[in-house]
Amino acid sequence: MLFKKVVIAGVGLIGGSLGLALCKRNIVPQVVGVDPDQDNLELAVQLGAVHQGATLAEALTGADLFIIATPIGVSLGVLEMALPYLQQGTIVTDVGSVKGRLVERAEAMLPAGIHFIGGHPMAGLEVAGVSGAREDLFEGACYLLTPTEKTEPAALIRLRGLIECLGATPMELDYREHDEAVAVISHLPHLLSAALVNTVSYDAKEQLLLTLAAGGFRDTTRIAASNPLMWRDILLTNRSMVLAAINKFRVQLDKIEQSIEQFDPDILVDALTRAQNLRSTLPENRKYRLRDK
């Protein structure tokens, strides 16, 4: 048995899906949920996402794994609150989309013998809350871990083992490299999608535009329907990397814009062909969509 008691703080979509997998597959004999929303916690128990709900203090007694699955805006605060109750040997991880700040603060804050390893499962849905949780959300997904030179190898091996039980593939990455990469591949698409929707929203002919909106617009803006508060925290927490990603994007947008402005079909075709070539190599392996539900 890898772990005997796992505590999940924040039993939402990700925390709930982790819990469902751990409970239903009997990977861990005791999974305890902590959530400020009592109704949500009761729902999580009903759905089988956790075996029981508890306060942070109760839950952490005897726990050997503590998963912080709250919105990233509060994850550091949750860790601080948990600090007095964490026991020697406990492994602490999180599931946040930005790693730098939390990894640095957690390593500075935690005493020797309590092991923090940043985590980020590359899976999700546009829905929020435990009601959207799925036992198999992490099947086939890449699960990033950001160990540092301070990380205890044995703790890392145990956490990797748990991730493999979820059907996911653990992948180790420097936390700075992680934040730089997700800024481009995840945070940038999100804010571009929002800016595109707002371009329509502020247009005097908004209603006509929406009538004409076909598949291309729908696809390109699907992620703009996500939770604004969650994304506020992600974008502000990863601020410098996100600003750098916007700058990189502007270089490519400028190139396309100039080729249109200067009526240069060759440069325009080069840009469109380069994009087509790369995009065509990406497999369409996403399992879940809102409309599947």
Added chain:
Amino acid sequence: MLFKKVVIAGVGLIGGSLGLALCKRNIVPQVVGVDPDQDNLELAVQLGAVHQGATLAEALTGADLFIIATPIGVSLGVLEMALPYLQQGTIVTDVGSVKGRLVERAEAMLPAGIHFIGGHPMAGLEVAGVSGAREDLFEGACYLLTPTEKTEPAALIRLRGLIECLGATPMELDYREHDEAVAVISHLPHLLSAALVNTVSYDAKEQLLLTLAAGGFRDTTRIAASNPLMWRDILLTNRSMVLAAINKFRVQLDKIEQSIEQFDPDILVDALTRAQNLRSTLPENRKYRLRDK
């Protein structure tokens, strides 16, 4: 019977799907295809997308509807080539994504008694060619028509009737308004998608980024896999409207970027919430996707 002989120039995805619907549903007794690619034309006959193939001159003899379904870069040239063979009373339409240039030139070029009405079915797939054609591609779609003050009302009524037989909803729109609207709702998403893929493609860590690419990136960039030559022609033909759309987008991108730069959570949440609200009202009614095939 609305029409007795329909000629489709360019039997690709759209022309082929129009032909399939007209043939298989017995809406028109004679559907003739014209295509410079002889193999494609034979395939179109085999698939039942047209009853037969012919040269432009042969095809147009006795035709009462001529549909130009070529890439927009050559539609004007095809109309010029067809001019000597068009007969009094024939209705000419097209299916292009940009209307202004063709509508103005066609009305200036065609003699009295030959009626041009610009058309643009709001349906499509990322695949090209008649092999991807579907009889029901236009079912439930909005089919835009851009009549002008010169348009003969009787011709418009007949064309609307045919569109209704396809299961689509005809909608009339000023051609300038059309081009302005599609620049924002269709052409802008396309070029943003290409610029986003190229941001990854030119990144030194391209391979890492692609490994991490999850659903958000896939959705946002799906349309970047479309035909670069077709899109070159669309973007350059609708040049001024596309440049205006890019400027409108930049205003929204700047707003989000500044809110991150200045660490202003309220303005950032406003922008993300506005996008979420609008995007959440859009139905996911797209029927076809590449992966459905």
